[in-house]
Amino acid sequence: MRRAGTWWRGKSTPAKVETYTRWSFHFLSFVEVFTFGLPVFGEMPSSLSWVLFLMVVGHAALCAVFASRALDWTRGTRARPVRLLGALAVATAVVGIVTIALATRGQGDDEKATAAVALFIGVLGFGTGTLALAVHEHRRMAYTVLGFALATGAYSLSVGAPTLAALVTVGSVLLAAGFYTFVSAFSVWLLNSVYELDAARETRTRLAVAEERLRFGRDLHDVMGRNLAVIALKSELAVQLARRERPEAVEQMIEVQRIAQESQKEVREVVRGYREAELGAELAGAQGVLNAAGISCTVTRSTAGLPAAVQSALGWVVREATTNVLRHGNAERCDVSLRAAGGLAVLTVENDGAPPDSRGGTWTGSGSGLAGLRERLSVVDGTLEAGPAGGGMFRVVAQVPLPSPAVPSPASLPEGSSAASDSSSASPSPSGPRPVRKAMGEGISERFAS
Known part of the structure; x- marks a missing residue:
């Protein structure tokens, strides 16, 4: 059976x-x-x-x-x-x-x-x-x-x-x-x-990926187009001045160097949006992608006051966990919960599509994705636990200590602003869900980030 x-x-x-x-x-x-x-x-x-x-x-x-x-x-x-x-x-x-x-x-x-x-x-x-x-x-x-x-x-x-x-x-x-x-x-x-x-x-997913690639290409064109044109003109001017043995050639090359450094900085700014995970966008994107895939997803969160480093680390957890839900098993429901309690930010992702090798009670998964998440969480002294939770459920729990002063717990929030009231029902951000960005592959980002 x-x-x-x-x-x-x-x-x-x-x-x-x-x-x-x-x-x-x-x-x-x-x-x-x-x-x-x-x-x-x-x-x-x-x-x-x-x-x-x-x-x-x-x-x-x-x-x-x-x-x-x-x-x-x-x-x-x-x-x-x-x-x-x-x-x-x-x-x-x-x-x-x-x-x-x-x-x-x-x-x-x-x-x-x-x-x-x-x-x-x-x-x-x-x-x-x-x-x-x-x-x-x-x-x-x-x-x-x-x-x-x-x-x-x-x-x-x-x-x-x-x-x-x-x-x-x-x-x-x-x-x-x-x-x-x-x-x-x-x-x-x-x-x-x-x-x-x-x-x-599947076609909608591919179109979303293609649209995101086009947007990224437009951003790079806007950043690099003008600067590369200026670099080309100034380099040509410097060549002409050098042939005439004019000292202004050095000044033009210094200017070329400055523009190139600024261009590199601007490219890194563009790429940073793809290399850093924003927790709020990741939660909204995960809910949108899972619902589109026919998986009922509920998100309960309270991201207010979390440090940027903690949000980035937990955002990567949401991204990888969402990818695993879509890739492995055949989940019908996924619950994502984010809370701050006892000086810890706790993110829980639970779904009913446990991998087949976890049904017997001993999970043997050792993918590079979870190993990479543990490395990212270790930077902020966080921990990650993943495995079957019984009843065909699979649970991923990430815990990150919060720096002092700690983020107020849901019980201490003002009336009418409880964490439950922030349960996400929003649609994915206009720029597209972050898991779609991951589907692009990060080869483009890595090439421009060096």
Whole structure:
């Protein structure tokens, strides 16, 4: 059971929906056998019962295989199962013809006729609905259902069935086949919608990353464009003066050196926003990104009065913890809490998507991300604890001592300004959530920060 749970939790949401859809159609095959195949043993002669039962079993198995192949075609991983489609249509028609013939021959035996008609309607409904998995056009689905129903009426009349009985059978086939066709069409639509939404979410993330890169490029252009133009002009002037052996060439190169140093300083100012984590922006960004990923995130915080160094260190914890929630496990809920008590700033990030290797009670994670966080926290004498918290929960706790005077605890804050009232419901900052900035990679920042 633990392996099955780990296998299920390791799947993405679209993969879970696809697995659920596939096994639903496989389960319906068993429903067809138990609902319409087994009852014939009590209503038909023994030899005939076995023939009909084996026909229903074969039809149900063919429906299960066809459903699997049709879903593969829907997802684009396999060609359209044309041969199986024809085989299933023929098998459905054959079972229907045999059962209708039995029903008309058993008019003197009401129980036999009723069992044959029920078997006919059930098999035809399941067969028609399963065929709809390989037909995406709604008109063709409707034509298929209507065609089977009309063919049923025509064949019933041709073998001598009463007109009223034939009309009732046609109506029953329309209802059964129409309902099962609707279920099949809705299942395919739902599966495709889930995958499209997941792709749209990934596209939105990539667009956010691209927008942040463009903004960073614009900032660098604004900072460096003018200064580089001045450096180029002054360097060219210095070359000309040097060729004429004019002493002003030295002064021009000194000016070039000064402008270059100022440019380097300005670039570092631009890059610093990417290298330093602002706690308030990180909390808001984490909530926005997790909510966008379908993970319910609540943030309770009170960042007022925290030193800049402490906020920067805890901001990195929020950033890394958010990345781990998105990357590992399959969390549905994440709670972030920041409080100041007893001279300590305590940040807690807890989610219900514990990594698979932590389910057994002993967590073996040793990623470089947590090691890097411990190094950052050690600069401000902080500590980091990470591991399973029981019940499938995973908890990250960072504690940083506060310098004197300590930040007032929530109990000492003025009335109406409690930490709980600062529970974050804000949307991500205009410049984009910080985890998105991390997704850019810090290679650009490192190159300009040296």
